[in-house]
Amino acid sequence: MLRTSAALAVTATMLGFGAPAAGAQPQPEACTYRLSAPTVVNVSGTDMVTATVGVGACDGAVTFQTTACIAMEGTDGPGQCAQGRGILPAQVFFQPYRPGATYTATGSGCATKGNPPQKYCVTTGPSTAAL
DSSP, rough: HHHOOOOOOOHHHTOOSSSOTTTOOOOOSEEEEOOOOOOOEEHHHHHHHHEEEEEEEESEEEEEEEEEEETTOOOOSOOOOEETTSSOOOOEEEEEOOOOOOOEEEEEEEEETTTTEEEEEEEEEEEEEEO
């Protein structure tokens, strides 16, 4: 039984089903993305918490989407998210604002690179602030 398991493990590794090959490098990032810290803004007389995700440097890639999310600590919900299309930054507005609460922002960005185009997505954050 032990010999059969060892033979299967060797066969799987030789066929590429096992652990990654020694020296395998992680996939390179196509673009970098900047996440702003959560801040309070007043929009038409209403206080809200906002954060943005913008495009940084790209290495021969084209960004097609950014996403920014904010969640308030101690709530059950998933928070709120907003998307930006193309190179436009994503900006999320979270309501209701509760003074003294802690807010966490997270984000991501996706780009295409290569021929044929390959999709590369990167997450950024979290960034937390007591506001």
